[in-house]
Amino acid sequence: MSAHAAPPALQIRNLTKSFQAGRPVLNDINIVVKSGEMVALIGASGSGKSTLLRHIAGFLPADTGSILVFGRTTQADGRVAKNIRELRAEIGFVVQQFNLVSRLSVLTNVLTGLLFWVPLWRSLLGRFSHTERVAALNELAAVGILEQSNQRAGELSGGQQQRAALARTLVQRARIILADEPIASLDPESARHVMEMLAQMNHDRGLTILVSLHQIDFAIRYCPRAIALHDGRVVYDGPSRNLDVAALRAIYGNAATELLTPVRDASMPTTPVRQPIRAAHAAA
Amino acid sequence: MKHAPAAAATQFGATPKRSLMGALGWAALALLLAWSWRGAEIKPGELIAHAGNMSIFARDFFPPDFRDWRIYVDEMLITLHIAVWGTALGVVCAIPCALLSASNLVPRWIYQPVRRVMDACRAINEMVFAMLFIVAVGLGPFAGVLALWIHTTGTLAKLYSEAVEAIDPRPVEGVRGTGAHVLEEILFGVIPQVLPLWISFSLYRFESNVRSASVVGMVGAGGIGVVLYEAIRSFQYAQTAAVLLILIVFVSVIDLLSARIRAVTI
Incomplete structure (x- = not known):
């Protein structure tokens, strides 16, 4: 590797965070994601996925440890970087509940992706230029919801809202996308669309993608690499295809069931599969 | 079991x-x-x-004496003008004050003092403020405007800030995630969520300011209140009745109109 090698997209060193003393939510996390990778963050609910992603964007300060995005520190030793706004512009953040402003139009929501780049006086007057609007409309077309651009964001379906959120990160010119359970509240069809869109953003635009999922099937299908969290620790980091049922059971025990809920394919008849999640409890 | x-x-x-x-x-x-x-x-x-x-x-109130109805209507319009400006200035000042007294936007050492100042603005009745401002700017409608302005700022700041405290924080975080400035977070993340409520509160406040403006007139701050007070004091009850009827008609019409506007904006 040459001395001028590009820094990794994401470097997390010894990150620890507890909300209550003695009960770490994140416990000595060490992760390196190279630029251009598409990585799944796996874990049952409560394993610390969301908390970790929120730390990367500097929404939460950790207790100890540091996070670097493209070689620049977003936080170190419990202090969020002073230039965090500049760093956030590079980080596209999408979440399960889309976080769009539902009373604003889809176009305006996408234009908020430009807020870091547009001078403050202009954005406060709501004056986005023609070029900026065209750029936003182009990205809306790219994610396939150009028709809806003048509707209120709240009127869109879940899948469409998630696409609008993705369009916002594209307008923002983010280089890394953090997606926190982006498909958890979508129907299978929309979920697949959103995952394919993320894969496409990774493939066509070279964006680095870190996506938290709690369904292992999606991780295996779309992400070559998976990082598994359990009780705030990294318990697996490697090829996602190695995460078979046995591996997951070894890591998560009974909690593995939550990750193995089969992905219902739209082409297949949907048979409700009730997994005995609390089987251990019932027996006790 | x-x-x-x-x-x-x-x-x-x-x-x-x-x-x-x-x-x-x-x-x-x-x-x-x-x-x-x-x-x-x-x-x-x-x-x-x-x-x-x-x-x-x-x-003695009947039949109402409408001989001077032109004067009454003119004075009623002045009362309306007092209410319009008192409300408008109040809204403009209440917006920053509300944002500064919302506990989800600013730290405690900012919102506590701002809230106390707003409490003071609200605690003192418009009538008292009007009497004080008459000393400062003399008899007339402007004293009424100033009185309503202060009181309205206090009231709307409280109502506005309560709406801000009840917003969904997630869209704001969505805007923050783009690297937005805190003012941009407020403009694009907070204001759109509270706007329908804010409009509704402002219109309601305008209605009550029309009523208040007719009262502040009684201490000499212009408008229909002056006429009303003089009619009562000189035992002209037939004229008093006419003034009261005009007041009721105006207030009712404004209530109806603002109810319509509120229905449209939400």
Whole structure:
């Protein structure tokens, strides 16, 4: 590797965070994601996925440890970087509940992706230029919801809202996308669309993608690499295809069931599969 | 398991609770009413004893004397102008004050002092402010505008900030995630969420300001209040009746209009 090698997209060193003393939510996390990778963050609910992603964007300060995005520190030793706004512009953040402003139009929501780049006086007057609007409309077309651009964001379906959120990160010119359970509240069809869109953003635009999922099937299908969290620790980091049922059971025990809920394919008849999640409890 | 354990049944309200606190609360309310009865010198007997006087007094109001109706309408319009400006200035000042007194936007050491100042603006009645401003800027509608402005700022800042405190924080975080400035977070993340409520509060405040503006006139701050006060003081009850009727018509029309506008904006 040459001395001028590009820094990794994401470097997390010894990150620890507890909300209550003695009960770490994140416990000595060490992760390196190279630029251009598409990585799944796996874990049952409560394993610390969301908390970790929120730390990367500097929404939460950790207790100890540091996070670097493209070689620049977003936080170190419990202090969020002073230039965090500049760093956030590079980080596209999408979440399960889309976080769009539902009373604003889809176009305006996408234009908020430009807020870091547009001078403050202009954005406060709501004056986005023609070029900026065209750029936003182009990205809306790219994610396939150009028709809806003048509707209120709240009127869109879940899948469409998630696409609008993705369009916002594209307008923002983010280089890394953090997606926190982006498909958890979508129907299978929309979920697949959103995952394919993320894969496409990774493939066509070279964006680095870190996506938290709690369904292992999606991780295996779309992400070559998976990082598994359990009780705030990294318990697996490697090829996602190695995460078979046995591996997951070894890591998560009974909690593995939550990750193995089969992905219902739209082409297949949907048979409700009730997994005995609390089987251990019932027996006790 | 056939039966829920007795403890659980009690805990989850199988038997309704007869709390001592509830009974004490009602007793306290009854005591408060009894105590205030004497302070307020409530004498229902007087109403009956002086019924004759009342009916003579009431008869003086009829028929209403509309000879000077042009003056009344002109003065009523001035009252309306006082309310318009008092509300407009109040809205403009209430917006920053509301944002600065919302606990989800600013730290405690900012919102606590700002809230106390707003409390002070609200605690003192418009009428008192009007009397004070008459000393400062002289008799006339401007003193009324200033009085309504201060009071409206205090009231709307509280209502606005309560709306801000009830917003969904997630869209704001969505905007923050783009690297937005804190003012941009407010403009694009907070304001759109609270706007319908803010409009509704402002219109409601305008309605009550029309009523208040007619009262501040009585201390000399211009408008229909001056006319009303003079008519009452000179025992011109027929004219008083005419003024009151005009006041009622104006206030009702404004109430109806603003109800319409509110229905459209939400």
